[in-house]
Amino acid sequence: MTYSLPIETERLTLRRYAETDYDNLLKLQSNPEVTRFLLYDAKTPEQVRESMAARLADVPMDTDGQALTLAVILRETGVHLGEVTLFVNSTEHRTGEIGYVFHPESGGRGYAAEAAVELLRLGFEELGYHRMIARLDGRNTGSVKLLQRLGMRQEAHFVRNEFLKGEWTDELVFALLTEEWDKRS
Numbered sequence: 001m002t003y004s005l006p007i008e009t010e011r012l013t014l015r016r017y018a019e020t021d022y023d024n025l026l027k028l029q030s031n032p033e034v035t036r037f038l039l040y041d042a043k044t045p046e047q048v049r050e051s052m053a054a055r056l057a058d059v060p061m062d063t064d065g066q067a068l069t070l071a072v073i074l075r076e077t078g079v080h081l082g083e084v085t086l087f088v089n090s091t092e093h094r095t096g097e098i099g100y101v102f103h104p105e106s107g108g109r110g111y112a113a114e115a116a117v118e119l120l121r122l123g124f125e126e127l128g129y130h131r132m133i134a135r136l137d138g139r140n141t142g143s144v145k146l147l148q149r150l151g152m153r154q155e156a157h158f159v160r161n162e163f164l165k166g167e168w169t170d171e172l173v174f175a176l177l178t179e180e181w182d183k184r185s
Helices: 019-029 045-056 111-126 141-149 178-184
Strands: 012-016 067-074 080-090 095-102 131-137 153-164 167-177
Touching: 012 111, 019 045, 019 080, 045 067, 067 111, 080 111, 095 111, 111 131, 111 141, 111 178, 131 141, 141 153, 141 167, 167 178
Parallel strands: 095 131
Antiparallel strands: 012 067, 067 080, 080 095, 131 167, 153 167
16 A cells, blocks of 8 residues: 655645654553553653664554554644544455554643644545544543544544553543545535
């Protein structure tokens, strides 16, 4: 499958990671405030090096389980705001999943929405997905509001289904179909 990068929006550049992005990724992944609702705890520098290696790898996006993670850069200043990820859930059923992680200081300005829209566009329009989902910790109300703004609908609420960081947490699943995307855009 082919897709074109980088992606330019009005304010952002979504691009592949470069070796020079290590310090930005470390700042993001080692921050407990950032990882609070994620599946992993704040990472050590060595764990971030492993994350970086995965982000630098070439990903054809043609096999279940593959993921393309892009750095989100503020075009005006070159500042790393966070990252977005597009996952291949099923090539057979043409389903993908989006995820996003942003530095807390970049919140409240619509950057995550601007970047996430481009992931949905990439999945539906360039990779030909039929369905895209997003899964999140039910306590992450900011993320819930973002997914709703993107036009995604909540399809599931799994009550206390995951034991994360010493407690049972709820998981929400949001989804969007290609025909819903077409009507939206």
